[in-house]
Amino acid sequence: MDLGLLYSGGKDSSLAALLLEEFYDVTLVTATFGVADAHEHARETASVLGFEFEAVELDGAVAEEAVEQMVADGYPRDGIQQVHLHALEAVAEMDFDAVADGTRRDDRVPSVSRAQAQSLEDRHGVEYIVPLAGFGRGAVDSLVEETLDVTTGPSERIAKADYEAELRALLAREHGEGAVAEVFPDHTQTYVTGLR
Amino acid sequence: MDLGLLYSGGKDSSLAALLLEEFYDVTLVTATFGVADAHEHARETASVLGFEFEAVELDGAVAEEAVEQMVADGYPRDGIQQVHLHALEAVAEMDFDAVADGTRRDDRVPSVSRAQAQSLEDRHGVEYIVPLAGFGRGAVDSLVEETLDVTTGPSERIAKADYEAELRALLAREHGEGAVAEVFPDHTQTYVTGLR
Numbered sequence: 203m204d205l206g207l208l209y210s211g212g213k214d215s216s217l218a219a220l221l222l223e224e225f226y227d228v229t230l231v232t233a234t235f236g237v238a239d240a241h242e243h244a245r246e247t248a249s250v251l252g253f254e255f256e257a258v259e260l261d262g263a264v265a266e267e268a269v270e271q272m273v274a275d276g277y278p279r280d281g282i283q284q285v286h287l288h289a290l291e292a293v294a295e296m297d298f299d300a301v302a303d304g305t306r307r308d309d310r311v312p313s314v315s316r317a318q319a320q321s322l323e324d325r326h327g328v329e330y331i332v333p334l335a336g337f338g339r340g341a342v343d344s345l346v347e348e349t350l351d352v353t354t355g356p357s358e359r360i361a362k363a364d365y366e367a368e369l370r371a372l373l374a375r376e377h378g379e380g381a382v383a384e385v386f387p388d389h390t391q392t393y394v395t396g397l398r
Numbered sequence: 399m400d401l402g403l404l405y406s407g408g409k410d411s412s413l414a415a416l417l418l419e420e421f422y423d424v425t426l427v428t429a430t431f432g433v434a435d436a437h438e439h440a441r442e443t444a445s446v447l448g449f450e451f452e453a454v455e456l457d458g459a460v461a462e463e464a465v466e467q468m469v470a471d472g473y474p475r476d477g478i479q480q481v482h483l484h485a486l487e488a489v490a491e492m493d494f495d496a497v498a499d500g501t502r503r504d505d506r507v508p509s510v511s512r513a514q515a516q517s518l519e520d521r522h523g524v525e526y527i528v529p530l531a532g533f534g535r536g537a538v539d540s541l542v543e544e545t546l547d548v549t550t551g552p553s554e555r556i557a558k559a560d561y562e563a564e565l566r567a568l569l570a571r572e573h574g575e576g577a578v579a580e581v582f583p584d585h586t587q588t589y590v591t592g593l594r
Contacts, residue, residue, distance in 0.1 A: 203540060224420060225541055300537065307512065307531070316503060319534065329537040335503070336528025338519060341496065344399065345421055 205331070206231045206256070206298035208289055210364030211244040213346045214334060215304030216394045219253055220349055221333040226300060229254040233289035235265045237368040243393070244364070250396050258296060260365065264288045269373050272385045278369075279311045285365050286312035294326035302331040308339045351396040401527070402427045402452070402494035404485055406560030407440040409542045410530060411500030412590045415449055416545055417529040422496060425450040429485035431461045433564040439589070440560070446592050454492060456561065460484045465569050468581045474565075475507045481561050482508035490522035498527040504535045547592040 205222060209215045209230035222228050230253045232244040241257045248255035268281035275281070286303070294301045301322070305312055314322075319330045334342060346352065374382050401418060405411045405426035418424050426449045428440040437453045444451035464477035471477070482499070490497045497518070501508055510518075515526045530538060542548065570578050 203544075221417065221421070225417070225544070302532075305532075307515070307528075319503070323534060323536065329534060329540070331534075331537050332503075332532025333529075334532065336498075336501075336531030338515065338525060338527075340519065341525040341527050344525070348399075348421070 203227065203299045204229070204297070205300040205302055206293045206296055208233060208286075208293055208301070208303040209244055209248065209255075210304065210366070211247040211393060212304070212364070213350055213352050213392045213394055214306055214342065216247065216251060216350055217342065217346055218302060218304040218333045219251065222302060222331070223253075227254075229256055229298070231256050231258055231293050231296070233258050233260050233292055233365050235260050235262055235365060235368045235372070237265065238371045240364070240367040247394050251394070252397075256296070258289075258292045260285070260288060260292055265365075265369060265372055268369060269376060272369070272373065273377055273381055276384060278366075278385050281369065282366065283311050283313065285369065287314070287318070289365060290314070290322060290330070291326075294322055294328050294330075298328060300329040300331055301326075302333060304334060305332050306334040306339070306342055307337055349398055350394050351398055352392050352394050354390055354392045356390055399423065399495045400425070400493070401496040401498055402489045402492055404429060404482075404489055404497070404499040405440055405444065405451075406500065406562070407443040407590060408500070408560070409546055409548050409588045409590055410502055410538065411560075412443065412447060412546055413538065413542055414498060414500040414529045415447065418498060418527070419449075423450075425452055425494070427452050427454055427489050427492070429454050429456050429488055429561050431456050431458055431561060431564045431568070433461065434567045436560070436563040443590050447590070448593075452492070454485075454488045456481070456484060456488055461561075461565060461568055464565060465572060468565070468569065469573055469577055472580060474562075474581050477565065478562065479507050479509065481565065483510070483514070485561060486510070486518060486526070487522075490518055490524050490526075494524060496525040496527055497522075498529060500530060501528050502530040502535070502538055503533055545594055546590050547594055548588050548590050550586055550588045552586055 205226035232241040272281035401422035428437040468477035
């Protein structure tokens with residue numbers, strides 16, 4: 203069964219891929235607004251982990267709206283949530299039997315409700331799978347330590363490969379670096395460099 | 399890392415075991431009130447699937463309370479929920495680093511909230527993992543079809559191996575077969591017979 207996993211190059215979506223690979227033909231899919239070339243890092247990480255990779259283009263208007271939402275809110279949560287749902291829709295429109303992401307039990311955002319999950323499944327004729335939904339922070343950290351080599355650091359120094367990096371770039375371009383620091387204070391990212 | 403999975407011999411907890419076995423040393427644990435010998439079926443299924451097996455004794459007073467609750471309610475939901483939480487506590491008190499169960503995304507019961515999960519983890523110093531929490535009914539059905547041989551039928555004919563079978567036996571003993579039919583109308587069970 204062909205599964206497209208929304209992929210950032212980070213530890214959560216990488217671990218999600220490892221959990222699914224025994225049961226599905228997994229393709230890692232990075233969603234991009236074309237703002238930065240961050241998805242090239244995801245392509246490299248996918249290759250190191252031994253997975254197929256595809257990039258999918260998102261609607262730039264969704265990025266613009268999300269950035270304005272984040273500036274108005276002063277925090278990224280609702281903007282990220284909108285973009286995540288849009289990205290899942292984009293993967294669901296590709297030619298997969300199942301769609302997945304790396305959301306964990308303890309994530310406040312993104313968060314896909316049961317009703318949203320069933321709607322995505324029904325409208326696109328796919329299964330929507332969240333392999334880490336039943337794993338808390340401690341369990342994820344232990345599994346990551348056992349299975350992945352990672353680098354951690356501040357968002358601006360770590361080349362993370364997902365739409366969040368592009369939203370930060372767009373935010374900086376339209377509202378200045380100060381807006382990025384305000385919306386994403388002390389934000390650290392993790393970048394996967396290989397299998398253990 | 400040693401993980402104890404609350405195990406019924408049914409398809410959900412069997413599939414949960416298969417999802418975890420690449421990452422944990424999984425022991426299947428069947429919780430029993432000592433009312434029936436149903437856990438012997440779970441021991442056989444565990445052996446067929448190639449897993450270690452243990453039985454853990456539950457507090458009979460919890461079964462009595464659950465049966466009275468179910469008779470008063472006219473449906474099994476809240477009684478099952480109480481027993482499930484009690485069974486998870488019992489597994490968490492054993493010598494495992496992590497505790498898991500076979501609850502799926504679309505199950506209404508048992509259902510362990512995020513707060514209950516974190517409480518279980520903090521009090522017992524374990525990770526609580528729900529490998530099927532991010533899998534809907536369709537995804538579970540597809541994976542079961544690919545990986546397991548199963549038999550399905552009415553609860554009274556299928557020798558399912560968990561505390562639910564014991565609660566039904568206790569309900570019949572104390573309130574008659576009519577009470578079982580009223581509390582569990584048209585209830586079907588699945589029993590795993592092997593790997594595909």
